[in-house]
Structures are given as structure tokens and as C-alpha cells.
Amino acid sequence: MAFEKGYTPSTVLMDVKTTFPQSPGQPDYVPENYDGKFRGPMQLRFTLGNSINISAVKLLAMVGIKDFLQKASDMGLESLAPSDSNLKRFGLAITLGGGETTLLDLTSSFSVFARGGTKRPVNGITEINDFSGKNIYKKPKISDQQVLSKEASFLISHILSDNNARVEIFGPSSYLNIPGKTVAVKTGTTNDKRDNWAVGYTNSLTVGVWSGNNDNTPMNAKIASGATGASQIWYRLLGELLKKYKDGIMEKPDKVKAVTVDAYLGGLPRDGMPTRSEYFIDGSEPKEQSPYYKKLMISKSTGKLANDVEIKSGNYEEKDYIVITENDPVSTDGKNRWQEAIDAWARDQKDDKYHPPTEKSDASSDLVVVQIKSPSDKSTVDKGKIEIKGKIASVASIKTTKIYINGTEVKTLDGNISEFNESYEFKDEGVYEIRVRSWNEKDRDGDSVVKIGVGKPWDSATPTPSPTP
Template identity: 40%
Template structure:
């Protein structure tokens, strides 16, 4: 108005009169009428990089997007309402993204509790711009790498206190679980489902930080590229969410679990037309990059959709369940309570949610992946999932199901409690259970019953559990993992069952020798760990080992241990001990390497030679010379 008066278009009186009238009106803020502003400006930024900002701003482009407006509006409403309710927990902001994992199309994007919110920096898009620590939400990547390396959902790992030595001047690291408790033997399935921190760190130590970062990078998480800088910065805590990721990249990466292992980038634009209706670009579905096999994706999906596998931490009734639907879901909370996540998916729908504070301040201790982000995630999924075709995670080929020992994860045996689990074909357990066993022991005396006692029925059968782990990162020879296990056993009220006897019970003081491992008539792998035990009142001076009749090893002192490589098939192992008085004793056992101990090859049928025909002078018809047998090899 002032400029119009100065240029002579209006008088001073008209200027004052108009300004008085304007004061009676309330104007909306710029862009307040934009539906889905975070999504719109994300799309605009992408198009500006292609066509230039000037064309996008004023070029009359017609843009068709992937946005589902009803879902967008409901998602924004849910985020705003739940953050309003969570303010008492020190939570001021939240964000969510909903994606079709098959094609990467973004169906809804809410970058904050409200674009024009005066309670936080609402215009900041946490989904695409924010770098936040994912907490335990990153653990599936570590477990995926473990599955790639041959671990299974049934593999047993020990959840006990353990200290990891610091590297590069860093302090020693002793991870704790969310509830401060340790659970002893756990399957990989239950460790991931219950989000056990100690086992996640052990698993990363086994598979390697570089391999985990590479997998995350392959899935599209660009901040986790295994560069020299990242490898120097990140330690084992990276598996607990100690590195920052973008929410949009985490959502796109985890879509590959839902999509049979194929990664597709996020898509926001379906078509761009100029002012004359000419199509400048149009979306075409792409096959995606295979970043894991369908079988590996299935195992992760099956674990994270198994409510019984998370019952220890979350309870049987929890907000991670969507009734009547198979939904894989993972929560995450950073240990300093600054970030709080829930991300879950079906084969055709994925929702990721974050809550926290833009200024990175801590939330109150009551906030967790369940109490903070999960209510938002659950409400969004419940709104949208009924609108889509119901789909469970299909079982791909090369997946087998078998009964396993509930404790050890080896094939079910001896009437011990068992459960079923899925395996990628070739990884299912084939050898005799070396962990959970039933042994024939002497009555009232510690030790194995002798064959004579067994023949007479003079023995008891008892359950034993043998727990051992190797420390893969030890540089000083200490096995800290076994130390943790041994300390845990000492605290158990039934500790005796964790010390299986290795020798016969004898009361005559005579020399005895036997195999602690392998067990007689057991099935083992090609690398055979041999451990020999002796019992004598006088010093044992020599122990010898024969394999298939050939002398392999001689010891003069304990420990009597070695590793031998054997070909597939049955083998015999014999040990002989001699004490200083010249007394001797020996034992022989039979084992099978990747076969039963008494396996015999099938007989080979060979061709039977036929004698040359005798010359016959009379005109007699001679039959064709047809072999009576066909050579077969089984």
C-alpha cells in the first residue's frame, strides 16, 4: 500500500482506510493449505534437481504422486494426537512413513507432529533429513548377516554377563539388557524377538562389524557405508543402534525383508507432465536389487512375526500384534532415551515411526519402543491394513521345518522338550547334540556307568547340559565368553547338571581313560574336536591316539586335546594311556562323519561278463549278446 501511494496510484486517505480494513481479517500462513507439506516439499526437492527450481516453481508442471491422501491425513492425525498424549514423557515430536514395500511407493509421510506446530520445529522433516540413532531397530541387519553365515533361528547362544575388551584406547564394554536381567541359554529366534542386547553384541563379534555395515549399506542405509572412517568410529555397540541413519533409508532397507530380499528405492512421483500435457517422465516398476535371498528374508520375517519369540520381553499380550494378520515388527530405543522407534511390515505394507525431540534431549525413562512409537505404529497399521489384500509371508523353496531340542536347537532326542523351527535347507542340524544330553551314570557315585554296569542295569539316567563358547575377538588368549558362562553356572541352584561326567566311576584306583568328545556312536562334522580324559592315582606318562588303526597323536602332559579332519563316513578312534608304573588302559569308540556311525555304502552292481558264444556248425540261430546287469552306483 505504501509503494502504491508513493507511486501515485492511491491517496494517503485510501491507504489508511484500506489498512484499517485489513486488520479485521486473519490470514493463513504461507503454505498452510498444502496437504502433506513434508511430502510435497520432498517431491519438489527431487524434481528441482532434475528440471531446475525455476521450472518446478513456475513452469506449470502437472505432477501425479504416490500419496494416498486419506492415509496421509489419518497418519498426520494419529502422530499429532499421540505426541500430544506423550508430552508428559518428555516427547515433543514424532514422524512416520508408510510405504508399499513391493515397489517403494510412499503412501504417507509425516515429518513432524505438525508442519506449523509452534511446539517444535515442525517444518523440519525427520523422515528424510533427520539423522537419528535407530537403537535396537537395527539388530535385524546383524542377525541377517549371521543367517547368511550359516547360523539358524534355532542356534543356541548364551545370554550371560560378558566384557568385551576396548580397542584403540576405548574402555572395556559390558552390554546390559533392557530389563537388566540375563537369561542363560537362548535360541537366536528368541534373542532377536526379545531384543537381547548381550547376544546381539556377541553375534556382531562373530560375523564382523564390516560385514554388518556392508549389509546395511547394500540395503540402502548410506550413512553405514563401511568406509575406513566408519570402521574406525563404530564398535560393537553399532548393533545396538550406535550409528545414525535416516528414517527414509531404514524404511526402504527393511522393505527388502517384506519384498523377498529385493531392495527398491522410495518413489514419490508417478508422472510429470508439462503445461501442454506432454509426459516428461512416468514411473515404471523395477525389479529391484537382490540384497538377501528369499530364504534369508523369510527367516527374519518369521522370527519378527512370532509373538511367542518376544514374549519374555513384551509379554503375550502386547501392542506389536495386529489381530488376524501376520506382521513382522521391531522396536528400538537408544540407551540414552533420545530416540524411540517401531518399524513393522507385511508383504504389502510397511510403516516406520520415530518419536523423540528435535533438540536431541532425553525422554523420560518410561518412554520405550513400546510406550512411545508403537501406539502410533499400531494405529496406522490398523487403519490401513484392512484395506489391502491379506498376505502372510509365503514360505519359499529350500525352507525345511523340523523338530528341535527346545534348549540346544539340535534335532529333538531322548524325550526332552522340543519345538519346531524353520531352516534354510542345508543348515538344519545333522550331528548328535553336543549340548543337551542324557547319560547313564553310576548310582550314588559321580561318573559314567561302565559297560558292565549298563549291561546289569546298574545305573541311573540323568540330564546334563554342556555349555561352551569360544571368544572370537580375544587377543590375549582369554576366553571371556566362557568365563561369563562359568560364572553364570555357579549361580544356578541346579549347577550339577552343567558338569557332565567324562570318565567312568571307579573305586579301585586303577588307570582309566576315555573320550570326553566325541561321544561313542555319535555323528560329527568333518573337523572333529578330540578331548581325552584320564583317571589314575599315579601320574599318567603317555596318552596315544589312533584313528582307523593309524597312530595320530602322542601326549606326555595334559590337556589331551586335538582337532583332526576326517572324510565323510564311519571311523574308529582308539586311545591308550600308560601310567608311570607301566599300567595301561585303552578305549575305542565308533563315530560317523556326516553319516551314522554304522553307515555302510550300498553294494555296487557290476556288469556280469558273458562268455564268448561257441561256434555251432549247424544252422542254429544265435541270440543277441545282451548284458545281464547294468552297472549302478548309489
């Protein structure tokens, strides 16, 4: 469903210890990964392949529990329909096995991916004949229903069949990898360790396996993981079935294309960073580099963020940083717990690129920098109205700005302005000096001067008497 909402296999979510508030009276939900580790920025291909729990919970929060339940129900998990009672009792933990279903329904829902998004009703009885051969029941014909786009189905299938996408957790030779065969597979364990399952599929069959205790008691955590438990049975069963049935997943739809992306933060390639190829639904591919790469202007004097004066005077240098941000869509008190967790992670990173300065430099705080952008210095213009444009920079507020032509004040601009754009009529040919001077509230001033020729070269004569504005 996330892929139908514009998220992509290269969308980055932060795998960091994150607190998710629950309903009033309930303790906060703090999910952990199976191995207890957190891996920082991860793209969705690898969070899904490696069953990264924090990313799964975040993605559910981003797409919405109601829409998730509706899609699950559409695909065959009817016990998860978005009824009033389900909406009240299900929280974000449902994405980690907090809901109830049957193995048949779960396996049937995975077959939707295998068929390119088409749901086919499950029926164990096709017909019934009596002892004389007379037909007394025949399964009614029910049309297939498209419940997921072909494009989203392909992306899911490709990820779940990508052994490299799960190698971080499962290793290169797990029970999910059948040598020489292409099979999409996903494992899962309920958060109370009572149920462990593995469901996989090809174009020709879908197989689900459940393991657990008959009395519904929790299993030993050491044998209730995605890498053990049901996956061992599934592996052996598929090994036999694929002697008869073909392997492989659905063909790539025409509206899915491969694009080379930044292997770290998922945008377009960036110099010095590794790349990889990824599939995207047409139109959802990245158009630019990841916004988490930031080029900041740093004061040469203080090492802090350069202020406007330093920027205008060139007293800064540009440095590259990585600044990762996320919004918290489930917060009800204004706190962004997702960002708090990311900031805590960033503080623990040893690389300086994760530690950009946040304070603005106070160097040159008394200076006023004025720049006339137009007309250009030492230029020649035609007679008539000429726009005098420019910018003003000062840490302290600007109090007054005055414009002079050949030493005569022709305009006063009061107030804290950062730009000016004034027009003047130059009726006579000649050489003119334009000066703009500004004062800040500390009575410090700065100016900028340009020399122009109107209808003649700028250096052809001495300045002409000031024109009438």
C-alpha cells in the same frame, strides 16, 4: 545375514552378562537387556523376537562388523557403508542403535524383507509436468536388486510376525500384535535413548514410525521402550491401513522346510525335553542332538570323572549333564570372556546337571588293566597269522608289556602304550593260551588271558606247545 552364513533360528546363544573389550583406551562394553534380566540359553528366534541385546552383540561379533555394514548398505542403509571411517568408529554397539540413519532409509531397508530380499530404489517423485502439461521430468526406471536371499528373508519375516517369539518381553497383547492380522514388526531404541522407532511390514506395505525430542535430548526411559513409544503410533496407523491393504508375509520358499527341534537347546529332539517346530534353509537343519548335552562317565568310588582304569574295569556310571561352551571371536588377549560369563552363570544354577565334575578320579591309581579284544576267548580260528589286539589302562605310565603263548614269552613291547596289535603265525592245530601282561612305572602289573582253538575246538585238548613266532 547370519542366516545366509549358516546360523539358524534354533542356534543357541547365551544371554548372560558378558564383557566385550573395546579399542585401546576405551572402556569395556557391557550391554544389558531392556529389563535388566539375563535368561541363559536362548535360540535366535526368541532373541530376535524379544530384542535380547547380548545375543545381538554376540551375533554381530560372529558374523563380523564389516560384513554387517556391507549388508546394511546393500539393503539401503547407505550411511552404514563399510568405509574406512565407519570401520574405525563403529564397534559392536552398532547393532543396538549405535549408528546413524534416517527413518526413510530404515523403513526402505525393512521393505527388502517384505519383497523377499529385493531392494527397490525409493523415489518420492515419479514425474514433473509444467503448467501446460508438458513433461519435464520422469523417474528413470531402475531395476530391482536382489540383496538378500528369499530364504533368509522368509526366516526374518516369520520370526518378526511370530507373536509367541516376543511374548517373553512384550507380552501376548502388545502394540506389536494386531489381532487377526499377520504383520512382521521390529522396534528399537538407540542406546542413548534419543531415538525410538517401530518398523513393520506386510506383503503390500511397509510402515516406519520414529519418536524422539525435537532438540535431540534423551527421552524419558519409561516412554522410550520398544513396548511403548513409537509402537503405539505404529499400531494405530497399521490398524487403519490394514482396512485397505492386505496383511500377511511372503510365501515360504521351496528351499525352506519345517523340522521338529529341541525347544531348549535347539538340536534334534531329546527324550524328556520339550519340542517345537522350526523353519530351516534346506541343509542347515540340525543333524543331531545339541552338543551341549554331555554323557560323562563318573567314578563310582570318588564321584569324579572316571579314569581309564575305572572305565576299563567297569567301575563307573554314566550321568547326563549340560555343558554349554562358546568361543570369544573378539578376544585379543587369549581370554575367553564369553565362556567366563557362561561359567559364572552355570555356577549359579541349582540343578546338578549344570555342575559336572572336572577333576579326574585317582581311585585304582596303582592298578593295571589289560584287555585282549582279539582273538575272542574260547573261540576257534584257522591256522595261519592271527592278530592279537587289545588295550591297556593305567593311571601311571606303562613301562613294559609282554605277550606269552602257552607260558612262553614271544614278544616284549617297551614304552607307555595303551593299545597293542601283534601278528603271530600259528602253524599247527591245537589249543593255545594267550596271555598279555603289562607293568607300569610303579611296578604294578595286570594281565589278560584268552584260550583259543586253532583248527579245532578250544576245549578239545590240553594246550599245545608254544609255536615259533
